[in-house]
Amino acid sequence: xxxxxxxxxxxxxxxxxxxxxxxxxxxxxxxxxxxxxxxxxxxxxxxxxxxxxxxxxxxxxxxxxxxxxxxxxxxxxxxxxxxxxxxxxxxxxxxxxxxxxxxxxxxxxxxxxxxxxxxxxxxxxxxxxxxxxxxxxxxxxxxxxxxxxxxxxxxxxxxxxxxxxxxxxxxxxxxxxxxxxxxxxxxxxxxxxxxxxxxxxxxxxxxxxxxxxxxxxxxxxxxxxxxxxxxxxxxxxxxxxxxxxxxxxxxxxxxxxxxxxxxxxxxxxxxxxxxxxxxxxxxxxxxxxxxxxxxxxxxxxxxxxxxxxxxxxxxxxxxxxxxxxxxxxxxxxxxxxxxxxxx
Amino acid sequence: xxxxxxxxxxxxxxxxxxxxxxxxxxxxxxxxxxxxxxxxxxxxxxxxxxxxxxxxxxxxxxxxxxxxxxxxxxxxxxxxxxxxxxxxxxxxxxxxxxxxxxxxxxxxxxxxxxxxxxxxxxxxxxxxxxxxxxxxxxxxxxxxxxxxxxxxxxxxxxxxxxxxxxxxxxxxxxxxxxxxxxxxxxxxxxxxxxxxxxxxxxxxxxxxxxx
Ligand SMILES: [Zn+2]
Numbered sequence: 340x341x342x343x344x345x346x347x348x349x350x351x352x353x354x355x356x357x358x359x360x361x362x363x364x365x366x367x368x369x370x371x372x373x374x375x376x377x378x379x380x381x382x383x384x385x386x387x388x389x390x391x392x393x394x395x396x397x398x399x400x401x402x403x404x405x406x407x408x409x410x411x412x413x414x415x416x417x418x419x420x421x422x423x424x425x426x427x428x429x430x431x432x433x434x435x436x437x438x439x440x441x442x443x444x445x446x447x448x449x450x451x452x453x454x455x456x457x458x459x460x461x462x463x464x465x466x467x468x469x470x471x472x473x474x475x476x477x478x479x480x481x482x483x484x485x486x487x488x489x490x491x492x493x494x495x496x497x498x499x500x501x502x503x504x505x506x507x508x509x510x511x512x513x514x515x516x517x518x519x520x521x522x523x524x525x526x527x528x529x530x531x532x533x534x535x536x537x538x539x540x541x542x543x544x545x546x547x548x549x550x551x552x553x554x555x556x557x558x559x560x561x562x563x564x565x566x567x568x569x570x571x572x573x574x575x576x577x578x579x580x581x582x583x584x585x586x587x588x589x590x591x592x593x594x595x596x597x598x599x600x601x602x603x604x605x606x607x608x609x610x611x612x613x614x615x616x617x618x619x620x621x622x623x624x625x626x627x628x629x630x631x632x633x634x635x636x637x638x639x640x641x642x643x644x645x646x647x648x649x650x651x652x653x654x655x656x657x658x659x660x661x662x663x664x665x666x667x668x669x670x671x672x673x674x675x676x677x678x679x680x681x682x
Numbered sequence: 683x684x685x686x687x688x689x690x691x692x693x694x695x696x697x698x699x700x701x702x703x704x705x706x707x708x709x710x711x712x713x714x715x716x717x718x719x720x721x722x723x724x725x726x727x728x729x730x731x732x733x734x735x736x737x738x739x740x741x742x743x744x745x746x747x748x749x750x751x752x753x754x755x756x757x758x759x760x761x762x763x764x765x766x767x768x769x770x771x772x773x774x775x776x777x778x779x780x781x782x783x784x785x786x787x788x789x790x791x792x793x794x795x796x797x798x799x800x801x802x803x804x805x806x807x808x809x810x811x812x813x814x815x816x817x818x819x820x821x822x823x824x825x826x827x828x829x830x831x832x833x834x835x836x837x838x839x840x841x842x843x844x845x846x847x848x849x850x851x852x853x854x855x856x857x858x859x860x861x862x863x864x865x866x867x868x869x870x871x872x873x874x875x876x877x878x879x880x881x882x883x884x885x886x887x888x889x890x891x892x893x
Contacts, residue, residue: 410852414821526719553768553848555719555877581851584880625852633857637824638808641823 370575371470373399376436389642393419395599401575408586411596421548426457467542469548477521484517494540510535563589598649605674617657618650648678684840689739699775707871714886721892727844731765764833768845770825780828781813802831840871
């Protein structure tokens with residue numbers, strides 16, 4: 340199966356950013372292109388206590404109308420991307436590469452844009468954030484309606500009662516429930532209010548950073564349905580998650596991150612049906628319905644990432660395509676794969 | 683057997699969370715309890731872990747009625763039941779090393795380490811280097827590995843896992859569940875509480891679903 344699907348395609352080692360990573364026939368417009376983005380943190384004075392390589396040469400493309408799931412174990416560096424794309428990295432962070440937000444007025448590099456521009460034009464307006472615990476971002480002393488209305492007034496300039504009702508309905512909330520205070524809302528309702536807040540500025544790009552952690556199944560389904568709906572309305576969605584089952588449920592495209600690098604990416608159906616990288620296989624094989632087998636060992640510390648293929652340093656004898664030791668993903672048949680190129 | 687009969691329990695007067703619940707945990711068997719948040723499954727877990735006193739009803743441990751809850755639970759009964767919670771960061775002393783976390787029950791009950799610590803820490807995949815770290819220096823998944831080792835260090839006859847894996851990734855989940863299954867195979871009775879049906883289907887011998 341794997342051989343027939345791959346032998347027809349050639350392996351091209353082009354810079355990832357130039358290769359159109361998911362080469363279908365016609366692709367929806369890119370909303371955001373992350374181009375060889377690296378983020379590192381220097382610990383201690385002048386980095387003497389070590390350097391955290393949180394992201395290394397990460398390339399991703401977010402398209403309107405599609406959900407890209409970025410999956411990986413906790414601590415693999417995926418959450419630093421949220422901060423980088425929102426211009427919220429701490430002062431000791433250093434970035435290299437670009438993250439281009441595409442728009443009618445041209446491209447904006449989120450890594451170098453001034454904070455003033457990020458806060459006035461980007462955060463909440465062009466990029467919405469669904470945070471890990473949406474409910475905890477609500478102010479306890481004000482009703483859901485007043486918080487949504489204020490957010491809309493702030494982001495759009497005006498908000499009538501029916502505007503707020505319409506926003507609530509997009510997030511799956513009955514307008515009647517908006518007059519409740521946060522403590523009167525169930526977990527599911529509070530999650531929806533948080534989701535509505537992320538949509539208040541009508542963003543082109545929605546970032547969801549571990550939005551399902553600790554939620555029960557019904558709420559997880561609600562969150563993933565909300566993301567799918569946003570994509571159906573032509574938003575570009577990035578779902579950052581360690582919950583592979585949630586990612587599998589909603590993603591159109593998937594990128595798998597290990598030790599700060601993308602090790603495999605492509606259309607979700609192809610990658611989940613036929614994973615090439617041993618790490619992707621390990622993640623799928625750990626799911627209850629995938630074999631329930633843990634991956635041995637631990638991911639490396641991001642202060643001490645081995646050279647070459649970091650996963651093979653952890654699990655040297657994983658089955659599948661052999662490792663060429665190259666940590667840089669290459670384009671193969673509409674997918675990206677690092678080190679373990681099928682042959 | 684660890685059993686509860688006709689349990690009535692809650693947190694606010696007149697509003698029981700559980701009203702007339704019966705449950706039995708058998709040695710060597712794993713009972714899965716599935717249901718959404720706030721359905722009362724964690725309340726049942728807390729009663730069976732002897733951490734919450736029921737308003738009425740009885741709890742029986744290997745034929746003996748349970749004579750007290752929380753700090754009033756007799757040591758012989760308390761140490762027969764291990765428990766692991768959802769949030770490892772709320773369940774450990776932040777200043778201790780993971781090694782001290784795992785050993786704490788041995789120290790508290792003045793028992794010697796007959797090699798169980800090494801056996802368990804290897805089974806949960808904690809290296810010597812990780813054991814020397816403190817909670818803020820490890821991931822949630824690594825900390826939960828220590829919490830499971832701690833829950834098993836007195837070789838309890840029963841183990842209560844309340845959403846043990848809901849904060850950790852799939853690989854850590856598979857590893858923790860594998861260890862719990864192996865102690866169940868040696869005779870420990872297990873209650874596995876989770877909102878994740880697919881997980882319990884793969885883990886437990888029987889699954890009860892609450893609404
Ligand atoms: Zn490799």
